[in-house]
Amino acid sequence: MRPWQKYILGEITESDFLESIEMVKDYSDRDKILNRLTRADVVIYRWMGRIKTGVYTKEPIGYRSDLKEIYNKLKFSDLVILLKTKEKINNQR
Numbered sequence: 001m002r003p004w005q006k007y008i009l010g011e012i013t014e015s016d017f018l019e020s021i022e023m024v025k026d027y028s029d030r031d032k033i034l035n036r037l038t039r040a041d042v043v044i045y046r047w048m049g050r051i052k053t054g055v056y057t058k059e060p061i062g063y064r065s066d067l068k069e070i071y072n073k074l075k076f077s078d079l080v081i082l083l084k085t086k087e088k089i090n091n092q093r
Helices: 003-008 016-021 025-053 063-071 074-090
Strands: none
Touching: 003 016, 003 074, 025 063, 025 074
16 A cells, blocks of 8 residues: 555554655656546535535536646645545545
């Protein structure tokens, strides 16, 4: 299991995670995290639309690619911390 996965599961602390990723930067992991982040945002978007209208609301065309472009500007450690936060939100639904 990779350090970012252990951090999300709560198996290691944030400081241990940040220390471990300074040495290793795997871009396939970055793509996986970007994909999970944008999917989490789509879930939240649709869920909020359902709350407001009673039916799932499809996100606008290009929504995920726009988000990916924005998230791609963040450091790897920031992406993982953001993902952990978003997964907490999705798990509370």
